[in-house]
Amino acid sequence: MTARENSVTTNGTDAVAAFSEGAGASPGDDAVGTDRGFERERPPAETRPDSGERSATVDRDIAVSVTGLSKRFGAGETAVTAVDDVSVDIETGSIVGLLGPNGAGKTTLIKSILGMVVPDAGSVRIRGIDLRERPRAAYSAVDAMLEGARNDYWRLTVRENLRYFATISGVDPNSVRDRHDRLLAQLDLEAKADVPVRDLSRGMKQKVSLASVLAGGAEVVFLDEPTLGLDIESSRTLQRELRRLAAEEDLTVVLSSHDMDVVETVCDRVLIMSDGEIIADDTVDALLSDTDRHCVRITSADIDAALVSRLRRRFESLEAERRDAGHRIEVVTDSDGLYELLERLRDADVTLERVRTVEPDLEDVFVELTSGDRGGR
Numbered sequence: 001m002t003a004r005e006n007s008v009t010t011n012g013t014d015a016v017a018a019f020s021e022g023a024g025a026s027p028g029d030d031a032v033g034t035d036r037g038f039e040r041e042r043p044p045a046e047t048r049p050d051s052g053e054r055s056a057t058v059d060r061d062i063a064v065s066v067t068g069l070s071k072r073f074g075a076g077e078t079a080v081t082a083v084d085d086v087s088v089d090i091e092t093g094s095i096v097g098l099l100g101p102n103g104a105g106k107t108t109l110i111k112s113i114l115g116m117v118v119p120d121a122g123s124v125r126i127r128g129i130d131l132r133e134r135p136r137a138a139y140s141a142v143d144a145m146l147e148g149a150r151n152d153y154w155r156l157t158v159r160e161n162l163r164y165f166a167t168i169s170g171v172d173p174n175s176v177r178d179r180h181d182r183l184l185a186q187l188d189l190e191a192k193a194d195v196p197v198r199d200l201s202r203g204m205k206q207k208v209s210l211a212s213v214l215a216g217g218a219e220v221v222f223l224d225e226p227t228l229g230l231d232i233e234s235s236r237t238l239q240r241e242l243r244r245l246a247a248e249e250d251l252t253v254v255l256s257s258h259d260m261d262v263v264e265t266v267c268d269r270v271l272i273m274s275d276g277e278i279i280a281d282d283t284v285d286a287l288l289s290d291t292d293r294h295c296v297r298i299t300s301a302d303i304d305a306a307l308v309s310r311l312r313r314r315f316e317s318l319e320a321e322r323r324d325a326g327h328r329i330e331v332v333t334d335s336d337g338l339y340e341l342l343e344r345l346r347d348a349d350v351t352l353e354r355v356r357t358v359e360p361d362l363e364d365v366f367v368e369l370t371s372g373d374r375g376g377r
């Protein structure tokens with residue numbers, strides 16, 4: 001399988017007749033929007049489904065199954081192991097967050113699953129179908145929106161884009177008109193349905209990009225930073241729609257994002273990668289309850305500058321704020337550190353005026369698990 005950097009453009013021409021309801025614009029005559037840092041990817045042309053292949057036997061429970069996948073770039077001393085023997089199953093209808101520091105291997109893993117990078121070892125099955133054996137059938141219900149330089153067709157209207165992308169997914173756009181109406185309504189794009197994409201705001205273009213990914217009835221979608229650049233309202237709308245599609249239509253979503261709030265809100269399960277490996281794989285709740293990371297804020301008139309600097313030598317994370325009398329300190333530490341802090345304050349005869357603990361969030365868990373990561377190897 002080959003990389004497919006321009007698959008949308010190169011494969012668009014055979015769909016021209018079907019995508020448009022008579023509008024004059026052609027997807028082939030327009031460069032694709034490039035200013036918003038988003039790329040919409042599709043499986044390679046040779047892997048598109050024939051209509052008959054959609055009915056191939058599929059595994060209904062596991063949408064994506066990765067076994068022993070490894071990818072190394074370069075050779076010798078400068079070689080980088082981007083993905084290191086990763087195995088993971090992703091259940092149908094689940095929303096899985098893929099997190100990791102820069103260089104952890106997230107993009108390489110996703111591109112390997114999508115056939116854009118050829119792994120050195122391992123296998124990928126989509127809905128039970130091995131990618132190498134039957135790529136067309138495996139990819140028949142997969143779509144992706146990856147970070148990059150390409151996007152929808154800017155001269156086409158919003159609805160024309162949806163029809164176009166449905167067509168190149170192998171779907172008759174007239175048969176999914178209801179789905180398009182619902183996507184436009186859910187994403188607050190109804191009023192813009194007949195507006196060319198180039199005339200939309202950045203956030204709206206992003207919503208069109210997501211709608212285009214979902215326009216053909218994809219059952220498994222990979223979304224890289226889907227809420228990047230969206231205002232709060234749009235981001236929430238999009239999160240709600242992803243949840244609805246997963247719950248009501250069994251859409252499987254693999255979502256890569258640096259926005260921990262989005263991942264915490266929308267994902268059933270979180271995979272955290274570091275140095276090419278999956279180092280955590282659990283529900284958000286389980287990750288939060290397993291963490292031994294506490295943030296405590298203590299205010300006291302007895303905490304003077306000398307004590308603050310002594311404590312800082314032990315607790316690197318300590319932040320201090322001078323008060324009218326004394327200080328307020330904030331420390332992030334584990335249980336042992338917490339006991340030690342309280343002991344030190346007691347030894348220094350500090351009377352605690354106010355103690356407040358802050359519940360850890362996903363970001364705390366992420367930092368705890370990946371703090372040793374150096375970003376690749």
Ligand SMILES: Nc1ncnc2c1ncn2[C@@H]1O[C@H](COP(=O)(O)OP(=O)(O)OP(=O)(O)O)[C@@H](O)[C@H]1O
Pocket residue numbers: 073074080081082100101102103104105106107108109375376377
């Ligand atoms: N085409 C390539 N050639 C050489 N090295 C590569 C290539 N693609 C990725 N790498 C290296 O592989 C490692 C993993 O990169 P990858 O892009 O998969 O990480 P990532 O988790 O997606 O990072 P980010 O969050 O920064 O996007 C990094 O060390 C990166 O430099």
